[in-house]
Amino acid sequence: MHVLRDILKPCAKALSAMPFALSLLFGVTAVQCLDVLPSLDALLPLALVAALTAWRCPRARSLCWMVLAFVYCVVRAGAVMQQRLPRRLERQDFDVVGVVEGLPQVRSDADRFVLRVEQARFDGKPFPLHGRLRLAWYRAPKAAARPCLRWRLRVRLRRPRGFMDPGAFDGERQALLERIAAVGYVRKQGPNRSAGRRAFCIDGVRARMARAINHALDGGKGARLLRALGVGDKRGLREGDWRIARADGVSHLLAISGFHIGVAALLGALLIQGIWRLWPSLGKRWPRPAAAALAAVLVASVYACLAGLGLPTLRALLMIAVLAAARVSRRSVHPLQALSLALSAVLLFDPLSVLSAGFWLSFAAVALLLAVLDRRRVSGLRGWLRGTGQAQLLMTVALLPVTAWFFGQGAPWGLLANLFAIPVVSMAVVPLTLAGMALQPISATAAGVLWRIAGWIMRKTWAVLAVMAKWPGAHWYLPAVSGFALLLACIGALWLFAPRGIPGRWLGLLLWFPLLWPRLPPLAPGAFRATVLDVGQGLAVIVRTRHHLLVYDTGARYPSGFNFGDAAVLPAIRASGAGPADRIVISHGDNDHAGGARAVAKAFPDARRLSGEPKRMPVPMPPCHAGQHWSWDGVRMRVLSPPAHLRPLLHGNDLSCVLLIRGRGGRLLLTGDITRRMEPGVARQVGSGPPLILVVPHHGSNTSSSAAFIDALRPRLAVVSAGWLNRFGHPRPKVLARYRRAGVPVLDTATAGAVSIRFPVAAAPRVIARWRRNHSAYWRE
Numbered sequence: 001m002h003v004l005r006d007i008l009k010p011c012a013k014a015l016s017a018m019p020f021a022l023s024l025l026f027g028v029t030a031v032q033c034l035d036v037l038p039s040l041d042a043l044l045p046l047a048l049v050a051a052l053t054a055w056r057c058p059r060a061r062s063l064c065w066m067v068l069a070f071v072y073c074v075v076r077a078g079a080v081m082q083q084r085l086p087r088r089l090e091r092q093d094f095d096v097v098g099v100v101e102g103l104p105q106v107r108s109d110a111d112r113f114v115l116r117v118e119q120a121r122f123d124g125k126p127f128p129l130h131g132r133l134r135l136a137w138y139r140a141p142k143a144a145a146r147p148c149l150r151w152r153l154r155v156r157l158r159r160p161r162g163f164m165d166p167g168a169f170d171g172e173r174q175a176l177l178e179r180i181a182a183v184g185y186v187r188k189q190g191p192n193r194s195a196g197r198r199a200f201c202i203d204g205v206r207a208r209m210a211r212a213i214n215h216a217l218d219g220g221k222g223a224r225l226l227r228a229l230g231v232g233d234k235r236g237l238r239e240g241d242w243r244i245a246r247a248d249g250v251s252h253l254l255a256i257s258g259f260h261i262g263v264a265a266l267l268g269a270l271l272i273q274g275i276w277r278l279w280p281s282l283g284k285r286w287p288r289p290a291a292a293a294l295a296a297v298l299v300a301s302v303y304a305c306l307a308g309l310g311l312p313t314l315r316a317l318l319m320i321a322v323l324a325a326a327r328v329s330r331r332s333v334h335p336l337q338a339l340s341l342a343l344s345a346v347l348l349f350d351p352l353s354v355l356s357a358g359f360w361l362s363f364a365a366v367a368l369l370l371a372v373l374d375r376r377r378v379s380g381l382r383g384w385l386r387g388t389g390q391a392q393l394l395m396t397v398a399l400l401p402v403t404a405w406f407f408g409q410g411a412p413w414g415l416l417a418n419l420f421a422i423p424v425v426s427m428a429v430v431p432l433t434l435a436g437m438a439l440q441p442i443s444a445t446a447a448g449v450l451w452r453i454a455g456w457i458m459r460k461t462w463a464v465l466a467v468m469a470k471w472p473g474a475h476w477y478l479p480a481v482s483g484f485a486l487l488l489a490c491i492g493a494l495w496l497f498a499p500r501g502i503p504g505r506w507l508g509l510l511l512w513f514p515l516l517w518p519r520l521p522p523l524a525p526g527a528f529r530a531t532v533l534d535v536g537q538g539l540a541v542i543v544r545t546r547h548h549l550l551v552y553d554t555g556a557r558y559p560s561g562f563n564f565g566d567a568a569v570l571p572a573i574r575a576s577g578a579g580p581a582d583r584i585v586i587s588h589g590d591n592d593h594a595g596g597a598r599a600v601a602k603a604f605p606d607a608r609r610l611s612g613e614p615k616r617m618p619v620p621m622p623p624c625h626a627g628q629h630w631s632w633d634g635v636r637m638r639v640l641s642p643p644a645h646l647r648p649l650l651h652g653n654d655l656s657c658v659l660l661i662r663g664r665g666g667r668l669l670l671t672g673d674i675t676r677r678m679e680p681g682v683a684r685q686v687g688s689g690p691p692l693i694l695v696v697p698h699h700g701s702n703t704s705s706s707a708a709f710i711d712a713l714r715p716r717l718a719v720v721s722a723g724w725l726n727r728f729g730h731p732r733p734k735v736l737a738r739y740r741r742a743g744v745p746v747l748d749t750a751t752a753g754a755v756s757i758r759f760p761v762a763a764a765p766r767v768i769a770r771w772r773r774n775h776s777a778y779w780r781e
Helices: 002-016 018-031 040-056 058-082 171-177 202-216 220-231 239-248 258-278 288-306 311-328 335-349 351-355 357-372 380-398 400-407 414-439 444-468 483-496 505-516 564-576 597-603 644-649 679-686 707-713 733-741
Strands: 092-106 110-122 132-138 149-158 180-186 193-197 528-532 540-544 549-554 583-586 608-611 629-632 635-641 658-662 667-670 692-695 717-720 746-748 755-759 766-770
Touching (some): 018 058, 018 351, 040 058, 058 351, 110 149, 202 414, 220 414, 239 414, 258 288, 258 311, 258 414, 288 311, 311 335, 311 357, 335 351, 335 357, 351 357, 357 400, 380 400, 380 483, 400 505, 414 444, 549 597, 658 679, 667 755
Parallel strands (some): 667 692, 717 746
Antiparallel strands (some): 092 110, 092 149, 110 132, 149 193, 528 755, 629 635, 635 658
């Protein structure tokens, strides 16, 4: 009891604001668990009852605040969803006037930017379209997509819709966070012209500062990293940079975090301290502590705005403002009190922020540091090393559950990497970068000197981090985390880092087992599981047996650099907890099937490869031909097409590798893009056997799926891999009608998301997951 009393005593002052903040947090978070937002007709009377109860019954206030927070979040979320483009108007043209926001991406294929809509017209009449549009402008005029420019554009729009795959990025959740009402592209035929520019906007300042840094360092890695640190400009960062950051657990250094804002505030306070020491008479007019506090807030605010005012920066800025206000008013505020007030302010300002990883990582990190770290001060180098080591150990271990939940990976070497990188970045790179930004309007030459020094230091630091990223076990991926495993691991982390005096702290490690070593559903010999991924207008399939893994096709790659190998195939494999791929089969050379092959082959260099068109592959692959076969764990795999003797006479889609996978209880036929010409030969080789599941040829095109082919196979289920509202109209209505007449049910990844099918030993195949239905949420289409 004495131990608990000593622990809670320093936090007693923080408890006054904490109940309100936690009630807001629980109420807002509860909304994010809903599949459908409830009607306001039922919620508004509930809110009125909660408000009256809170007024009349103080003991029930925490519960009432939770209810009010729930209703408030439903109202805000409903308003954002209402701003989205109506479904009936998808793929229609609109004339809009708006201002370019943020820092646009200018690439060789297109300019990509966000447009804040000011006016909109549809079919010549005003239309109530509000919010932000995420647009691509192909072959845009030079310097068209610049911040603060106002444009009059004709755009074709659709609702934001992401890809639903295991372990993949949730694009629809991100669209909700960013208030994206629609996505689309600028039409060439429209009256696209400039309509002036906004008089002042902070994004224009950010863009000019980014160009100045880039010019001073002549581009290159140093410029890319300093732009990210200085103004939150991550456009120049490459996938390799992010891979190093993730492996070393230093991504927070590239995304301006609360830590950087704290450094900026400290620099502002130290500047005022120095001025007041030089001119002590200033203290008679304005006390030095109050002036330093206000300077800290001012510098931190300017830097936060230049950084784009993300959630971590906003949290840090609010905490600094609370502490500064207490300093000016000569009142004592416990750091937990400041954190609670900042949490309340963020939730009231944007209750949907709880959907972002930055929210949880930012607030959880500070809360853990304040609640757990030993407050006994030890002076000198020993004290600094002790405090830094404790903080990094806490961040690396205690935040692993949250990191695994959002990103599916951890950084085993993150402790050492952060112990090395954080002092260098905080004591040298960030101060030099900020000083250069302050000097740039006065002297570009002086600013350039500081930036070059900072760039040199950052390049050397990054070189060390690149070496650490290659250490064994640096890339540690975890299977998909369940909510129960996350809860147990969080409790285990709190128990493990509990203050001294609480017995059995090491037992907290036991609660980590469900997170680190989850029990994966076993597959018996002769059984297998297949997942047809949602990769838009393309194809990617993962097949897992008891001890082996096959990848069949990898989706597309786009000129922007985005590819489904990195975005869908690899995350799905890691989320499943399966081992590395043993074989990669690319049906043929079309981009929508082979685009992600390079990324998958790089991730699994020891995997054997096959392709129907080896000469068109981005990586070396031997040709496939009918008759090739192998067996894994009682599951037989056989290539049915193309016939070896016909390869010289075939081309394009008809060279697709057709693969038949046969387990004891079911079969799966992967057809690529074969046409009717190849279907009779494939059907003859399929023959009779256990129930068959068919992946529909060529995404449901009219060139395939003849009635004779369907009648010969008589599949139990057909799965189409096609893009939502794709320009080809796949799957074609005539093709769907053929399957319907044959009594074959059809699943489309465009509407179902990824489709997972289990092929057991002693039963017929069955669908075990339709990712869009099984993981529904109110923000998903």
